Amino acid sequence: MSAADLADAPRRQSSLARRIAMHVLLILLALGMLYPLLWMIVSSLRDNSAIFSDASLALRNLSLDNYARGWDAQQNSFATYFGNSFLITGLAIVANIAACSLTAYAFARMTFRLKALFMAILLGTIMLPEHVTIVPQYVLFSELGWLNTFLPLTVPKFFATEAFFVFLIVQFMRGIPRDIDEAAALDGCGPFQTYSRIMLPLITPALATTAIFSFIWTWNDFFRPLIFLTDNSLFTVPLAVRLFADIGGTDWGALFAMSVLSLLPIFIFFVFGQRYLIRGIATTGLK
Structure with missing residues (x-):
């Protein structure tokens, strides 16, 4: 040495x-x-008498009784609530991917009058708290007869109301060379063909990021379903868990069991999509 x-x-x-x-x-x-x-x-695997008497993580005398008891503890089983949440979340993912990517393509690759103004207005909506717009939305949906249905939770997303996703995809598209658009035009592709056949495959990481965030935000949404839904059979999982906390009394084991089940879809979705999520966030905005 x-x-x-x-x-x-x-x-x-x-x-x-x-x-x-x-x-x-x-x-x-x-x-x-x-x-x-x-x-x-x-x-969630312990008896109620042992939950608050043992703060350790020791796995002793575990049982699945809490899950069986909590699953059917309400007016409808949690299968109904999970079905409602999966339906609303699935439609939200499809809507955000389709509408936001198409809107982002217009802002990122096309030229039209007042483009900068419309983009500024779109981004300005991100700064508006949801509580500011919920009253006019409630009045509008009431006039349309959409209250106590899934329509207020799904239809608006098909009009690219999630400005954050539009901005995310715009930034990703701006990192793609414009030579690709010119080559597609020479091959006879119009704007929509360029978007659907060329741009969509190239922005897969951004679309995956949109899908993951759409799933997490929609699945965890408590406020909007609370406002627009009143029928117990239409409740989503967050509403059902909150209702269980009111009617379940001191059955903490069953409440924890349903809370664990409500987290599983998010965990599974994130585990399988984290590779695309990291790639989408890391490359968004890079030239």
């Missing part, structure tokens, strides 16, 4: 010690953040 290596050895050891300390700290912070979730999962 040379003299230079010997001189650098203390510095390398210090750097290694700092990295180890940083990783240990990050692991402890991660465990602290995950503890409430892990405790809820373990508690």
